[in-house]
Each structure stands twice: as structure tokens, then as C-alpha cells.
Amino acid sequence: MSHSETDHPDTVVGAAGSGAVADPAVRAELTRLRESIDNIDAAVVHMLAERFKCTQQVGRLKAEHRLPPADPEREARQIARLRNLAENARLDPAFAEKLLNFIIAEVIRHHETIAGSGGTGE
Numbered sequence: 001m002s003h004s005e006t007d008h009p010d011t012v013v014g015a016a017g018s019g020a021v022a023d024p025a026v027r028a029e030l031t032r033l034r035e036s037i038d039n040i041d042a043a044v045v046h047m048l049a050e051r052f053k054c055t056q057q058v059g060r061l062k063a064e065h066r067l068p069p070a071d072p073e074r075e076a077r078q079i080a081r082l083r084n085l086a087e088n089a090r091l092d093p094a095f096a097e098k099l100l101n102f103i104i105a106e107v108i109r110h111h112e113t114i115a116g117s118g119g120t121g122e
């Protein structure tokens, strides 16, 4: 796709639906909010990276001791806890549950890979 003048963020023409914001105060507010969103997204990435470092160690431990990759009882406790935290934080508990399940599914996939490689994770 080629870049025309109407694609430029400062362009006034065709603001609706183009992503362009004409009002400087609105643009400043949008930029301020987006900077916070970028910081939060960075924090999420760093927190997830730390979480996966922990779960990789759990995966090695489980593989070494011939434990199953998944622990549904632990997951049920985590989901109940996270739904409660979400409610208190005014976050949709169903979304919190979906997110946790998404992450755990990836962790279990990693655990299976580690177990399949002889428990070393190498």
C-alpha cells in the first residue's frame, strides 16, 4: 500500500476512520495515553518472560521426576484465584480466565517438549 497525504497522522482531511486527529489537545491526550499503554505492554512482556523462566524450571523438574506436564487441580485453583483478583480489579473475570488458560496451554506445550527431549530442555 502506498502512502498518500491522507495517511499522515497530522492530516485533517478524512479524519473519521483514517486514524488522523485534528484537534491538538485530543492528539496530545491520545499520545499521553498511548505512551502509558506502551509502558504497560512492555511490563507485560517482561513479566511474562519472568513467568516463562520459572515454568521452564518447573518443566525440567517435572520431566526429571516423571511428573505429568499438566496439573488440572493446580489450574483450577489458579483460575479461581485469578477470577477473584480480576473481579476486585474491575477486570472481566472471563477474560482473565481465558488469558490464564492461553498462557498455561503454552507452558504445557513447553513442558511436553522438555519431557520429549529427555528432561534437559536443551
Ligand SMILES: O=C(O)C(=O)C[C@]1(C(=O)O)C=C[C@@H](O)C=C1
Binding pocket: 055, 058, 059, 069, 070, 071, 072, 074, 075, 078, 103, 104, 107, 108, 111
Ligand atoms: O505449577 C505447575 O505445575 C506448572 O506446571 C505451571 C502451570 C502454570 O503455568 O501456572 C502450568 C501447567 C500446569 O497445569 C499448572 C500450572
